[in-house]
Amino acid sequence: MLTVQSLTKTFSTDDAEVRAVDDLSFQVQPGEVYGLLGPNGAGKTTTLRMVLGLLEPDAGFAEVDGVRTESDPIGVKSRLGFVSASDGVYPWLSVREMLLYFGDLYGVAPSVAAQRCEDLATLMGIEPFLDRRAGTLSTGQRQRVTLVRGLIHDPPVMLLDEPTRGLDVVGVQTIFDYIKHLRDVGKAVIVCTHRLDEAQRLCDRFGLLHRGKLQHAGTMTDLKEATGREHLVEMFVDLMKENA
Amino acid sequence: MRLWRLSHKELKETSRDRRTIITLLMMPLLVYPLLSMAMNRYLLTSDAEAVPYKIGVENEADGRWVQEILQSPDSTPPEEVLKSAGGQMAEFELFNTSDTLDGKPTTVSDSISRGTIDVGIESEGDPKSYRLYAFRGDLRSQNARRIFVERLQWYQLSQLEKAAPQVVAPEFEIVDEGEEQNEPILATIVPLVLVLMTITGAVYPAIDLTAGERERGTMEALMASPVPRFQVLLAKYFAVVVIAMLTAIANLAAMFTTLWLGGLLPLLTGSDVFPWLQVLQILGLLVLFSGFFSAVLLSLTSFARSFKEAQAYLIPVMLLSLAPGMLSLLPGVKLSGPLAVAPLINIVMLAREVLSGTVVPAAATMAVISTIGYAAAALSIAAHLFGSDAVTRTSDQSFASLLKRPKRWTAVPTPQTAAMVLALLVPIYFVCSNVLMKYLSGMRSIMLGSLDDLPLDSAVALQSRSMWLSATTLILVFGLIPLLATWLGRSRLLSTYRLHRPGVLAIVGATIVGLGAWAVAHEAFVIADALGIGGLSEKRIADTRKMLEAWQIIPPWVLLLTLAVTPAVIEELCFRGFLFSAVLRVMSPLRTILLTSFLFGLFHVLTGNALLIERFVPTFLLGLILGVIAYRTGSVIPGMAMHFVHNGLLEMVGHYYKQLEFIGADFDNQTHLPPHWIAIATTIAVAGMAIVWFAGRRRTLLVP
Numbered sequence: 001m002l003t004v005q006s007l008t009k010t011f012s013t014d015d016a017e018v019r020a021v022d023d024l025s026f027q028v029q030p031g032e033v034y035g036l037l038g039p040n041g042a043g044k045t046t047t048l049r050m051v052l053g054l055l056e057p058d059a060g061f062a063e064v065d066g067v068r069t070e071s072d073p074i075g076v077k078s079r080l081g082f083v084s085a086s087d088g089v090y091p092w093l094s095v096r097e098m099l100l101y102f103g104d105l106y107g108v109a110p111s112v113a114a115q116r117c118e119d120l121a122t123l124m125g126i127e128p129f130l131d132r133r134a135g136t137l138s139t140g141q142r143q144r145v146t147l148v149r150g151l152i153h154d155p156p157v158m159l160l161d162e163p164t165r166g167l168d169v170v171g172v173q174t175i176f177d178y179i180k181h182l183r184d185v186g187k188a189v190i191v192c193t194h195r196l197d198e199a200q201r202l203c204d205r206f207g208l209l210h211r212g213k214l215q216h217a218g219t220m221t222d223l224k225e226a227t228g229r230e231h232l233v234e235m236f237v238d239l240m241k242e243n244a
Numbered sequence: 245m246r247l248w249r250l251s252h253k254e255l256k257e258t259s260r261d262r263r264t265i266i267t268l269l270m271m272p273l274l275v276y277p278l279l280s281m282a283m284n285r286y287l288l289t290s291d292a293e294a295v296p297y298k299i300g301v302e303n304e305a306d307g308r309w310v311q312e313i314l315q316s317p318d319s320t321p322p323e324e325v326l327k328s329a330g331g332q333m334a335e336f337e338l339f340n341t342s343d344t345l346d347g348k349p350t351t352v353s354d355s356i357s358r359g360t361i362d363v364g365i366e367s368e369g370d371p372k373s374y375r376l377y378a379f380r381g382d383l384r385s386q387n388a389r390r391i392f393v394e395r396l397q398w399y400q401l402s403q404l405e406k407a408a409p410q411v412v413a414p415e416f417e418i419v420d421e422g423e424e425q426n427e428p429i430l431a432t433i434v435p436l437v438l439v440l441m442t443i444t445g446a447v448y449p450a451i452d453l454t455a456g457e458r459e460r461g462t463m464e465a466l467m468a469s470p471v472p473r474f475q476v477l478l479a480k481y482f483a484v485v486v487i488a489m490l491t492a493i494a495n496l497a498a499m500f501t502t503l504w505l506g507g508l509l510p511l512l513t514g515s516d517v518f519p520w521l522q523v524l525q526i527l528g529l530l531v532l533f534s535g536f537f538s539a540v541l542l543s544l545t546s547f548a549r550s551f552k553e554a555q556a557y558l559i560p561v562m563l564l565s566l567a568p569g570m571l572s573l574l575p576g577v578k579l580s581g582p583l584a585v586a587p588l589i590n591i592v593m594l595a596r597e598v599l600s601g602t603v604v605p606a607a608a609t610m611a612v613i614s615t616i617g618y619a620a621a622a623l624s625i626a627a628h629l630f631g632s633d634a635v636t637r638t639s640d641q642s643f644a645s646l647l648k649r650p651k652r653w654t655a656v657p658t659p660q661t662a663a664m665v666l667a668l669l670v671p672i673y674f675v676c677s678n679v680l681m682k683y684l685s686g687m688r689s690i691m692l693g694s695l696d697d698l699p700l701d702s703a704v705a706l707q708s709r710s711m712w713l714s715a716t717t718l719i720l721v722f723g724l725i726p727l728l729a730t731w732l733g734r735s736r737l738l739s740t741y742r743l744h745r746p747g748v749l750a751i752v753g754a755t756i757v758g759l760g761a762w763a764v765a766h767e768a769f770v771i772a773d774a775l776g777i778g779g780l781s782e783k784r785i786a787d788t789r790k791m792l793e794a795w796q797i798i799p800p801w802v803l804l805l806t807l808a809v810t811p812a813v814i815e816e817l818c819f820r821g822f823l824f825s826a827v828l829r830v831m832s833p834l835r836t837i838l839l840t841s842f843l844f845g846l847f848h849v850l851t852g853n854a855l856l857i858e859r860f861v862p863t864f865l866l867g868l869i870l871g872v873i874a875y876r877t878g879s880v881i882p883g884m885a886m887h888f889v890h891n892g893l894l895e896m897v898g899h900y901y902k903q904l905e906f907i908g909a910d911f912d913n914q915t916h917l918p919p920h921w922i923a924i925a926t927t928i929a930v931a932g933m934a935i936v937w938f939a940g941r942r943r944t945l946l947v948p
Contacts, residue, residue, distance in 0.1 A: 044889075052468045053468075054464070054467050054468060056651070056652070058651070074470045074472070075470070076948070077468060077469060077470035078470035080468070082464075082468045084464060084465075086464070087460025087462070087464070087465055088460040089460070089462065090257055090460065090462060092257045092258075092260040092261055093253070093256065093260075097253070097256070101253045102465070102469065103252065104246060104249050105250075105466070105470070105471050106469055106470060107246075107470065111251075146465075157696035184770065193393045210627065223938075
């Protein structure tokens with residue numbers, strides 16, 4: 001289970017201070033898919049990076065399975081899986097070598113990692129090119145490899161940052177299937193996206209983020225009640241107008 | 245083990261890359277043969293049109309033999325060979341050394357030594373065998389002989405072709421005159437080659453494994469993994485070192501092979517034997533060079549956001565590195581004083597001195613240790629920069645961020661900070677203690693003569709001044725630098741310096757250890773001396789005696805304050821406080837104790853320009869005892885008590901030396917203590933340790 005409590009981050013440039021994330025709190029339960037939604041620059045990625053320990057928050061913390069980022073950042077990292085649309089591969093390593101490398105980084109015993117690699121390869125259909133150099137893979141194949149990479153250490157919480165960006169219909173469908181699988185096996189999942197239509201189909205609960213602040217949160221029903229709108233897109237347009 | 249697997253991955257990744265292969269193999273395979281061809285051509289032709297070579301013989305018969313060969317068309321190389329050498333044949337001029345103008349006949353070997361001829365020929369026996377003399381290390385003389393031998397071989401070959409089996413070709417032997425050269429050309433060229441080749445080898449993998457991670461988009465996933473950044477970087481570092489070494493080895497192998505095949509090797513090494521020893525020495529130096537450059541390059545490429553940016557950073561570094569490389573070409577520059585700690589310059593000079601066999605152990609050790617320090621500092625900078633920028637597109641990390649205090653308080657400093665502090669301590673302490681020594685010897689010369697000639701009161705004044713100055717240096721260097729780092733890293737003083745209040749029993753126990761430990765240190769010293777580790781020269785023993793005499797007059801409180809209180813407080817705070825808590829973050833307690841003791845011993849060795857190697861074993865052992873006390877009690881304070889009692893006891897014994905003679909004490913530095921003394925002192929020390937051990941342990945603050 002993931003808890004985010006009062007996370008705050010301010011970036012200072014030479015002439016101004018930008019509050020990228022402002023007192024953000026939410027929880028995600030096992031087997032639940034939480035959509036952290038917002039336009040570009042809303043603070044979604046910054047939030048994920050603070051949860052991942054890549055950025056130090058100015059205030060607040062994230063807690064994964066009872067372990068807090070501030071007291072045990074390494075412990076938190078080892079309990080998180082992370083997949084981003086901009087993920088790359090090591091072109092000169094084979095897919096298997098790369099997956100085992102990440103298994104090693106996450107402290108998975110080599111024999112266990114090898115077995116998980118096989119199982120996940122079957123699940124995601126990357127078996128045929130497990131021993132090919134990653135540099136020779138197509139975009140779709142690479143995407144599936146990075147999805148497997150995120151799961152190699154079997155984390156209880158998965159973070160997905162704009163997972164469908166730049167993908168075709170088949171690629172998007174792969175992501176959908178992947179998220180369904182994560183929900184089925186009881187992972188707590190956060191999906192950051194600005195593709196509201198997709199989010200509406202995928203997520204159980206939503207957090208609408210704008211200018212670093214959580215504007216609305218809850219299930220689709222909750223959001224409809226709170227905003228009087230049917231679709232996420234309309235809710236957002238309203239939000240943007242209010243804050244313009 | 246995991247570090248090895250991580251390094252293995254980096255190595256696999258970079259070695260499969262075509263670009264690595266190109267720098268690794270193409271350069272040596274193509275460049276050296278081409279260079280060698282050009283050089284051979286130059287050597288064959290350069291002197292041909294100029295002054296003829298002087299060839300000397302001792303008698304008419306030999307003169308006729310030489311004439312016959314040189315004038316015979318059979319000794320002319322085939323046209324193709326001649327053409328490749330520029331179509332010109334070298335001219336020879338014949339001299340009879342027994343028939344000189346001043347009427348003094350000389351042998352050819354004398355004439356060679358005097359430089360009156362370039363090549364000399366001497367015969368003996370029947371059938372005749374010939375000796376061909378040239379001067380060792382003289383390019384012109386060696387060339388003259390090489391060309392004559394070639395002509396001779398063409399001549400003999402064609403004689404054989406004329407099917408005259410009854411004609412037995414005379415045997416000849418190659419003899420070199422002159423001393424073996426102290427500094428073969430190899431010693432001046434190889435350091436430069438090492439600089440160039442390790443940089444060439446390290447550049448690509450360094451960029452690829454750091455800035456390349458960002459370009460490939462793998463950085464974020466890597467940084468999100470639960471591996472400390474330093475470990476990730478260390479794995480990359482090992483891979484870069486390996487590639488840099490392989491590149492340099494490939495280059496050196498190609499260089500030696502082409503020189504050897506081209507017959508040019510003796511010109512470089514000054515002898516005809518293949519230089520196996522030098523090859524081994526070069527391999528050792530290679531580790532140092534690649535270790536240094538890989539760390540420096542990684543620290544720069546970690547800062548870069550892209551391949552392009554990394555290359556832009558590296559070009560000035562490569563150019564800058566050439567200057568110290570060139571230094572090895574300058575005669576007369578020696579590895580000593582500040583040069584011994586000057587980054588890169590020191591290893592270039594070290595390489596030259598190792599290869600010419602003139603290495604000074606103290607300066608060499610200093611060069612190696614400071615280079616390791618620089619590499620560690622560069623790596624800690626790299627670890628600080630690596631990845632931090634890749635994930636924060638909006639933040640602007642700069643070099644200034646290294647000096648920016650973090651916003652949050654931390655309990656203990658990071659290992660990187662500790663490495664940084666160590667890297668600073670080595671050169672600063674070196675400079676400070678050297679300045680101190682210089683100042684004191686300056687004072688001494690003002691007071692006339694050496695220490696032996698000084699009247700006792702001047703010696704005492706000098707001694708007490710030196711003690712005050714040493715104590716001040718200790719506070720300024722080992723006290724201030726870690727303190728500054730603690731402030732800069734916003735670490736809490738209490739936990740960084742392990743200033744927790746210990747139990748009374750722990751202090752009592754540690755004090756008792758201090759009463760007995762000196763015997764252990766003394767015995768360690770004597771045993772180490774017997775084993776040949778350190779040991780005192782006559783001069784040092786005389787100095788020590790003089791110092792002891794001075795100690796008897798200096799007031800005891802001055803002795804205690806400067807030689808017991810200050811070291812006990814400052815050294816404990818630095819080694820068992822700051823460094824201990826930082827290292828304990830990443831190492832097991834045992835390793836932490838071993839490492840801090842090793843460093844403790846090392847800094848006692850590096851004093852002034854001399855290396856007091858004899859101090860290593862005793863201080864290392866004391867470091868171990870102090871380390872165990874510090875770990876067990878969770879505090880630096882009992883160690884201070886022990887350290888103070890230990891040092892104080894020695895000084896008081898020194899001060900009251902005369903009064904103590906009645907108990908039969910013999911404080912000779914080189915003899916074992918009487919067995920009952922050892923037994924009593926050891927019992928006291930062990931009893932003290934037992935009290936410390938059972939004094940109720942305070943948990944050591946362990947913060948990740």
